[in-house]
Amino acid sequence: MRIRYVVTGTDTGVGKTVFSAALTAALGAHYWKPIQSGLDEETDSKTVLRLSGISSERILPEAYRLSTPASPHLAAQLDGVVIDTAQLVLPEQDAPLVVEGAGGLLVPLSGGLLFADLFARWQIPTILCARTSLGTINHTLLSVEAMRHRGIPLLGIAFIGEENRETQRIIAQMCGARVLGCLPWLAELSSDRLRQAFNENFDLSAFSGGSQ
Numbered sequence: 042m043r044i045r046y047v048v049t050g051t052d053t054g055v056g057k058t059v060f061s062a063a064l065t066a067a068l069g070a071h072y073w074k075p076i077q078s079g080l081d082e083e084t085d086s087k088t089v090l091r092l093s094g095i096s097s098e099r100i101l102p103e104a105y106r107l108s109t110p111a112s113p114h115l116a117a118q119l120d121g122v123v124i125d126t127a128q129l130v131l132p133e134q135d136a137p138l139v140v141e142g143a144g145g146l147l148v149p150l151s152g153g154l155l156f157a158d159l160f161a162r163w164q165i166p167t168i169l170c171a172r173t174s175l176g177t178i179n180h181t182l183l184s185v186e187a188m189r190h191r192g193i194p195l196l197g198i199a200f201i202g203e204e205n206r207e208t209q210r211i212i213a214q215m216c217g218a219r220v221l222g223c224l225p226w227l228a229e230l231s232s233d234r235l236r237q238a239f240n241e242n243f244d245l246s247a248f249s250g251g252s253q
Contacts, residue, residue: 044068044137046196046248047160047167051180053144056201057170058085060224061141062092063239064168065099066232068248070137073101075129075159076150078143079110085141094232099136104128114149124151131163140165146187157191166196166250171212173202173223178212185216197221197247221247 048064050057065072072089083091086100105124107116117124129150132138142148146157160167167188171181181198188195197219200209204223213220222243227234 043135044070044249045131045140045165046138047140047142047163047165048170049142049146049156049160049167049184050170051145051172051177051184055170055172056224056226057141058088059092059230059235060168060170060199060201061085061139062089062232063224063235063243064248065089065095065139066093066236067239067243067245068137068139069095070139071099071101071132071134073132073138073140074103074143075140076105076107076113076124076143077103078107078113078116080106080108081110089141092230092232092235094236101132112148113143114151117151124154126150126154126159129159131165146184157187157193160188160193161191164192164194166194168196168221169198169218171198171200173200173205173208178208178215181212182216185218196250199224199243202226219247 048057048061074085077084090100107120109116109119142156148156171177199221200223209220
């Protein structure tokens with residue numbers, strides 16, 4: 042069985058890259074960011090490399106690297122690039138794989154395609170990263186609803202931030218999704234500290250299924 046996961050989020054800046062780094066390290070996985078928008082600062086692939094502690098060979102090259110830090114559809118337009126969905130095929134390999142989307146589920150890749158549509162096409166377990174702060178109940182329930190509408194297999198929700206048990210409880214109750222754990226914000230964000238925080242707050246056995 043190949044272990045493969047998509048990591049998505051309720052919106053931009055929720056912390057899914059840090060979570061992806063932690064999961065990649067925990068699984069000894071390869072990491073793939075299909076589309077990177079914005080190249081002036083540290084890319085998500087470089088962040089995962091720095092925080093996961095894995096070798097650079099396990100960071101797979103992006104299918105598209107777009108200059109502007111914007112929605113992929115706009116960044117592609119500004120770069121004069123046409124995003125070809127035929128290039129967005131999951132890498133075939135025996136090692137575990139963590140795939141990270143960009144922004145939230147309904148971020149457009151082109152005029153007629155959303156990230157959620159791509160995830161529905163792939164049909165591998167998807168982890169939804171959500172904040173614990175005010176507003177997350179609405180954002181998370183809408184995201185779960187969008188996933189289920191498209192038949193995207195939801196492994197569970199990974200909360201990120203200061204633990205809020207009531208918020209996490211009501212979200213799980215309302216949508217019936219599994220809560221995988223809560224990764225706290227770390228004042229000292231290093232590979233060792235991230236690994237420790239992940240091990241303390243998540244049960245690795247929850248990520249042992251993957252997909253065929």
